[in-house]
Amino acid sequence: MSQASDAVREVLPLGFPWVTADPFLFCVYHRDQYPAGNAELGPKASLAGRDLGMDFTLKDGWRMYHGETVPGFPGHPHRGFETVTVVQQGRVDHADSLGAAGRYGDGDVQWLTTGKGIQHAEMFPLLHQDQENPLELFQIWLNLPRASKMAEPHFKMFWHENTPIYTSPDGQTRVKLVAGSLDGLSAPTPPPASWAADPAHHVAIWVIDMAPGARWQLPAAAAELNRMLYCFGGGLSVAGTALQPEQDARLDSAQAVELASGDAPTRLLMLQGQPIAEPVAQYGPFVMNNKAEILQAFNDYESTRFGGWPWDRPDPHFGPVKGRFARHADGQEESPPEAAASHAE
Numbered sequence: 001m002s003q004a005s006d007a008v009r010e011v012l013p014l015g016f017p018w019v020t021a022d023p024f025l026f027c028v029y030h031r032d033q034y035p036a037g038n039a040e041l042g043p044k045a046s047l048a049g050r051d052l053g054m055d056f057t058l059k060d061g062w063r064m065y066h067g068e069t070v071p072g073f074p075g076h077p078h079r080g081f082e083t084v085t086v087v088q089q090g091r092v093d094h095a096d097s098l099g100a101a102g103r104y105g106d107g108d109v110q111w112l113t114t115g116k117g118i119q120h121a122e123m124f125p126l127l128h129q130d131q132e133n134p135l136e137l138f139q140i141w142l143n144l145p146r147a148s149k150m151a152e153p154h155f156k157m158f159w160h161e162n163t164p165i166y167t168s169p170d171g172q173t174r175v176k177l178v179a180g181s182l183d184g185l186s187a188p189t190p191p192p193a194s195w196a197a198d199p200a201h202h203v204a205i206w207v208i209d210m211a212p213g214a215r216w217q218l219p220a221a222a223a224e225l226n227r228m229l230y231c232f233g234g235g236l237s238v239a240g241t242a243l244q245p246e247q248d249a250r251l252d253s254a255q256a257v258e259l260a261s262g263d264a265p266t267r268l269l270m271l272q273g274q275p276i277a278e279p280v281a282q283y284g285p286f287v288m289n290n291k292a293e294i295l296q297a298f299n300d301y302e303s304t305r306f307g308g309w310p311w312d313r314p315d316p317h318f319g320p321v322k323g324r325f326a327r328h329a330d331g332q333e334e335s336p337p338e339a340a341a342s343h344a345e
Contacts, residue, residue, distance in 0.1 A: 007239040007257045010250040014230060018248060021226035022275035023195050023203065025081060025287060026141035029232055029269075033061035034071065034090075034133040037126025041317055042069045044129065062135075065124075067315055071135075072123035074314035077306055078114035079297045080149045080287040082142040082194055084205060085110045086178055090135030091127060091324075095316040096120040097307035100155045102326035103318050107160025108336070109178050113191045115144070115151035117297070117306035125317045138269060140205065142195060145276050146289050151193035157326040158188045159336035172214035173259075180204030180272070182219070201274040202253075208268040210236065210261040218257050218270070225253035225272055233267030236260055 012019055017028040038044040047064065051057070055064035064071045072092075085092065091105035097119035104110055112120065126133040144151065158178065164185040166175040177187040179196050180203060187205075190196040196203035202222050210216065212234075221227065229238065230248040239257040243249050251257060253272060279289050286297040300306075327333040 007252050007255045008241040008249050009252060011241065011243065012248050012250070014232070014246045014248055018230055019228070020271065021228055021250070022277065022280075023143045023201070023226070023273045024140060024228075024271050025143050025280070025282070026139075027230070027269070027271065028139050030135065030137050030139070032063055032071070032124075032135045034124070034126050034135060035060075035062070036131055037129050037133055039129075040069050041125040041127065041320060042067075042071070043126060067123065070123045070125055070315055070317055072315065073121065074123070075119050075121045075309055075311070076285060077117065077119045077301050078285045079117040079301075079306075081114060081144050082191070083110075083112045083114065084140040084142060084178065085112075085122070086138040086140070086205070086207065088136040088138075088207070090133060090137070091125055092137065093123045093125055093317045094120060094155075095311050096153075096155065097305065097309055098153060098155075098329035099310050100327060100329045101316070101318070102155075102157060103322060103324050104157060104159075104326070105324070107163070108324065109158035109160075109163060111156045111158060111191055111194075113144070113151060113154040113193050115148070115153045115193060117300060117304070118153040119306050119309060121311075121314065121316055123315050123317050125320075127320055129320075140271065141287075142203070143276055143280065143287060144193065145195060146278055148193040148195075149288060149293075154191040154193065155326070155328060156191050157334065159324070161337040162188060168214075168216050170214075172211040173216040174209045176207040178205035178207065180206065182206070195273065195276060203273040204270060206270040208259075208266075208270060210234070210259065210266040210268070212261055212263050212265060214261040214266070216259050218251075218259055220256040221253045221272060222274070223254040225274055227251040227253040227270065227272040230269040230271075231266065232269065234264040235262040236266045236268075237262075
């Protein structure tokens, strides 16, 4: 059997959302070319013809999603898993039922353990009124094992200034480490209840950018991990197997594979981890181990609203001026290193 057929077990279309494998539950890629913003931080454009509240049609290059004034996802509940939101471009305003809040983007990552239950809003404020407001992000759902399903919710920011980027010796390949380690570099520490917090689970979330014609070897990891490589820009050869844009490959995690970029820049996401290997019962925003636990999640949400909603609107945003920040449920506020340094001066 050839190296290609050994190392690349399957090639699939990306679809929407992208196909994932245990311990991951869901991965979606949002890319919206939003126009200039208006005074309310929504699009300075007509919303006529859009199914407001459920606008997932890519019309004029952008979508409102569940937002009706500001694009995004107004308050909604989760239980039993984690959301990892990797914002490559643009800004996201976070607000939740515990009173935590934040504005992040342009390379930042938010890692949220929903645990026993939380409501949150994820809005995309269009801050620039004199130019377009492009947005690009991944949202990845990472499952929690049974023992951590009811963990306390935990909100953590990985500012881009603190997120390591590996550069290959020839300078042609760059790997952003959201989770995992590579060549002596390690991603920031995940929240304590996360499946990714234990290095023995080999969880990796890597965003890979390759220059045209670049060649780089994706290193081997432990055997029997689930390892998925998603191509969302350009095209490449993976151990001799072609991977086109809008395709993903399921790889043998125990084998190193050569990646050879095509004639255009290649953009990839890799998700890897040891399977949790527990039953999964999912209904919308709740992910538990059985149907009874899903019913209990609905009952708990109806009775407690997971802490209520301390905001005056379902789609909170933080105005046109405020920079990146994170305010935690205990009231402590943090700024990214660059902003903190400027403030100190």
